[in-house]
Amino acid sequence: METDVLVVGAGPGGSAAAYHLARQGIDVTVLERSAFPREKVCGDGITPRGVAAMLRMGVDTAEPGYERVLGLRVYSRSATIELPWPELRSWPDYGLVRTRHDFDAILASRAQKAGARLVERTEAVQPIVTDGWVTGARIRGTEEPGEPGSEVRARFVIAADGAASRFAKPAGIRRDVSRPLGIAARRYYRVEHRPGPWFESWLDLWEGDLLLPGYGWLFPLADGTVNLGAGLLNTFRGFKEVSAQRLFDAFSTMLPQAWGISEDTAAGRVLSGPLPMSFNRIPVAVPGLLLVGDAAGAVNPFNGEGIAYAMETAEMAAEVIGEALVRGRPGIAASYPGMLRDRYEAYFRIGRGFARAIGKPAIMGRATKHLLPRPAVMHFAMRMMANLTDGRDGDAQDRLFWLLERLAGIL
């Protein structure tokens, strides 16, 4: 089989890449090893940044099934604070929650409607490399194993195969262990208690009197369930001793009994997964192959958000590949790593510093005690952590954000 662009994986990254390529009239094939709808371990939270990426794919966010979220409610032992999303020119002022079971199927169908070919139950086993250029993939069916040696030939390949991303490894992609990595667990519960239209997050998790390194969340879904989860970063002191499961157990026991979080209200098992942050894969492209989303390690180290970054990096990959194909100059795609650097490096550098700082319980404890009760500081922190700004031309907070990024770019 032959196609212009082969996309490996149909998560938010793969579907966004396929959509934006197909919209340019490019022949694109997406391989997905499972079949939709399928489960994906996630908090299911979509910030205004993710909403913007959905709108660029023509998704109707007013349809039933989405829970709208006004902002963030942050809890600690010393204070609780509500932080509405900032009102900005560049970003919507609402977030969404939707199970990945539904969400990923919606995005994949947007890509198909735009003209992309989706091949489910098919796994890309390894890249085909011809004279140093990735020219396709060996594939196999995941239900009825395909003929040995089946392959797809392509002018470009996009690896959008998620956090484990085994596909790109033989092409020379490796993990940069100096970059932060998160691990988190989540479970659904059918509860009476409704938290209201907020992403709820807990900054200190207690196992009795012991403060554990990590954070917790509770996100409301439109069907009345909640997504409860807890996670930690490998920059946290004690990371090796605390599993995501233990953190999750401590967190779920810590919540008020009246909220009804218990074995009786649980829907499904506790499932966990990794969050590869701050572009922890290098290089993010080799000739003929571009990495997007979790495969590139594109999760935001400030807040563990990966959906928006998967969709944005996919859009950027689609843009450079589109230009390379239209102009008949494959070398144009080599500009992709530079584009990622320009857009994210300064911000993610600050995020890495943040990830290191909050990993120290003393700093984290002092920060939550002294900063949480200060609304102005917290509003700025939320803008920074969610990466929502109007840039240099915005208000005073935007200008401070812009200045910090410039400084991080210079240092």
Ligand SMILES: Cc1cc2nc3c(=O)[nH]c(=O)nc-3n(C[C@H](O)[C@H](O)[C@H](O)COP(=O)(O)OP(=O)(O)OC[C@H]3O[C@@H](n4cnc5c(N)ncnc54)[C@H](O)[C@@H]3O)c2cc1C
């Ligand atoms: C517990 C947890 C909670 C999280 N909560 C949030 C949150 O609330 N908000 C947020 O924004 N982010 C969250 N994230 C991060 C988010 O889930 C990821 O960043 C996001 O899914 C990345 O999208 P992706 O398209 O790059 O990869 P994925 O969503 O992982 O999609 C990869 C796809 O590729 C397929 N695939 C894999 N290998 C192959 C192959 N060889 N051939 C064919 N197909 C293949 C897989 O089946 C899958 O469908 C969370 C992550 C975890 C683990």
